[in-house]
Amino acid sequence: MAKRGTKLWLMKSEPDVYSIDDLERDGTEPWEGVRNYQARNFMREMAEGDLVLFYHSNAKPPGVAGICRVHRAAYPDPTQFDPKSDYYDAKSKKDEPRWSMVDVGFVEKFAEEVSLQALKDDPALTGMRVTQKGSRLSVQPVDAKHFRRVLKIAKAKTKLR
DNA sequence: GCCAACGTTGGC
DNA sequence: GCCAACGTTGGC
Numbered sequence: 721m722a723k724r725g726t727k728l729w730l731m732k733s734e735p736d737v738y739s740i741d742d743l744e745r746d747g748t749e750p751w752e753g754v755r756n757y758q759a760r761n762f763m764r765e766m767a768e769g770d771l772v773l774f775y776h777s778n779a780k781p782p783g784v785a786g787i788c789r790v791h792r793a794a795y796p797d798p799t800q801f802d803p804k805s806d807y808y809d810a811k812s813k814k815d816e817p818r819w820s821m822v823d824v825g826f827v828e829k830f831a832e833e834v835s836l837q838a839l840k841d842d843p844a845l846t847g848m849r850v851t852q853k854g855s856r857l858s859v860q861p862v863d864a865k866h867f868r869r870v871l872k873i874a875k876a877k878t879k880l881r
Numbered sequence: 882g883c884c885a886a887c888g889t890t891g892g893c
Numbered sequence: 894g895c896c897a898a899c900g901t902t903g904g905c
Contacts, residue, residue, distance in 0.1 A: 756888075778903055836904080854886040856902045
């Protein structure tokens, strides 16, 4: 799976806005519009090749839909300078951009989503950020043991089909 | 639609 | 620097 030293992440997207199917169709996608400092800082730690759990938030049910990969490390999000964009930030300076983004590439769509409930029900995933109440962070690091476990759940479900 | 759990803004 | 008001996220 992951190469030694590769960091592991989870990124949330509302499937009504951008889903794993959209990413499969597009191949790669700039992850624009993150306007939270903590999430931005995590994106700045990402390196090309890092693996990411693609999480569907505000979905019925919410859960991990598949895997993607960091295709390009952090660079300035151009939408912050575009007055017509929803993500425009008048306070951001061109010579010192406030917001960053990464490009992600499609890796895999799970045959069946691993629901948030399934994550919460698994004792091996205790402590995984996304399972904690009130966790709103849209970009977050994932422990290797948790990442492997989510993949294992996804594969087990595939076998049962 | 409700609301808990934040994060941000701005008055003081 | 404090904190009230407000806005957003996201599960339920």
